[in-house]
Amino acid sequence: MIKYQKIMRKLISHPSSGIIMLRNLTGRHRKCCIKCGAIGCLHLNDTDKRGIRTYQCQACKKTFAETYGTIFYRSKIPISSWLLALIFWVTATGSISAADLSRKLGVSHPTAWKMLMKIREQLSKDLGQDMLEDLVEADEAWFGKKDNQDIVMGMVQRGKRKIRLIVIPNVKEETLYPHIREHVKVGSRFFTDSRITYAITGIRYHHQTTNHSKGEFAREGEVHSNTIEQIWGDIKGVIRTIHHGISKKYRKLYLAQYIFAYQFKHSTNLFFKSLCQLFTPTYCLI
Numbered sequence: 001m002i003k004y005q006k007i008m009r010k011l012i013s014h015p016s017s018g019i020i021m022l023r024n025l026t027g028r029h030r031k032c033c034i035k036c037g038a039i040g041c042l043h044l045n046d047t048d049k050r051g052i053r054t055y056q057c058q059a060c061k062k063t064f065a066e067t068y069g070t071i072f073y074r075s076k077i078p079i080s081s082w083l084l085a086l087i088f089w090v091t092a093t094g095s096i097s098a099a100d101l102s103r104k105l106g107v108s109h110p111t112a113w114k115m116l117m118k119i120r121e122q123l124s125k126d127l128g129q130d131m132l133e134d135l136v137e138a139d140e141a142w143f144g145k146k147d148n149q150d151i152v153m154g155m156v157q158r159g160k161r162k163i164r165l166i167v168i169p170n171v172k173e174e175t176l177y178p179h180i181r182e183h184v185k186v187g188s189r190f191f192t193d194s195r196i197t198y199a200i201t202g203i204r205y206h207h208q209t210t211n212h213s214k215g216e217f218a219r220e221g222e223v224h225s226n227t228i229e230q231i232w233g234d235i236k237g238v239i240r241t242i243h244h245g246i247s248k249k250y251r252k253l254y255l256a257q258y259i260f261a262y263q264f265k266h267s268t269n270l271f272f273k274s275l276c277q278l279f280t281p282t283y284c285l286i
């Protein structure tokens with residue numbers, strides 16, 4: 001049993017110790033110098049007023065902070081405020097807006113916005129790479145209007161909460177099919193609507209369709225794409241009611257946040273899954 005409460009207490013009282021506990025949990029604790037790669041040469045140099053340790057490498061003499069490579073590096077915001085932001089996000093219904101977070105944390109709107117964007121960016125770097133298999137649904141949705149519009153292709157493994165959301169330039173066969181080959185295991189059952197550009201998937205997948213234009217949304221029990229349709233409804237609802245629209249520039253990050261929450265909300269502790277990822281240095285994730 002992982003002692004979550006102990007880690008939380010440590011992160012607030014002695015941030016560096018809490019970070020080390022988290023990294024030991026994920027097996028991503030730094031054992032070598034990030035500047036020269038020397039192993040076993042790190043000596044504690046100092047602890048700053050935020051409780052973050054800095055180390056000096058005895059080989060190259062360079063110093064760096066415990067948070068190097070994370071969103072907390074050189075951040076003036078206390079670790080406790082970051083933790084609160086994460087708690088508010090995880091416990092919110094769907095998502096949290098920057099305006100809401102700024103009120104809750106007592107920080108300016110731009111600061112709250114930057115915090116949320118940094119969290120989204122870091123979460124987007126490790127969204128799971130397993131292939132989708134067994135029962136997979138696919139569909140596309142249009143987000144935004146005119147110049148601000150994106151087409152998003154969605155694929156979801158039914159019953160497993162594994163999802164891919166990919167911004168695509170068009171819905172042509174040569175655009176869709178490579179993504180399907182990349183993310184869906186050959187031989188899986190593959191459910192879509194009757195869009196003709198999915199017909200090619202019949203070569204390598206057991207492809208079955210429903211004809212939405214004729215009012216057919218499910219047949220034979222299993223043949224439907226209602227899971228992905230529900231996901232579109234959820235995402236669009238959050239964008240409309242909480243974020244009041246999203247610019248094209250940042251849409252991928254909002255989608256990544258949705259993927260992260262969707263995949264981990266029910267299978268594990270979303271809060272600690274997020275924490276582990278946020279405290280893992282970027283160079284460990286890429």
Ligand SMILES: [Zn+2]
Binds near residue numbers: 036038058060061062
């Ligand atoms: Zn070094």
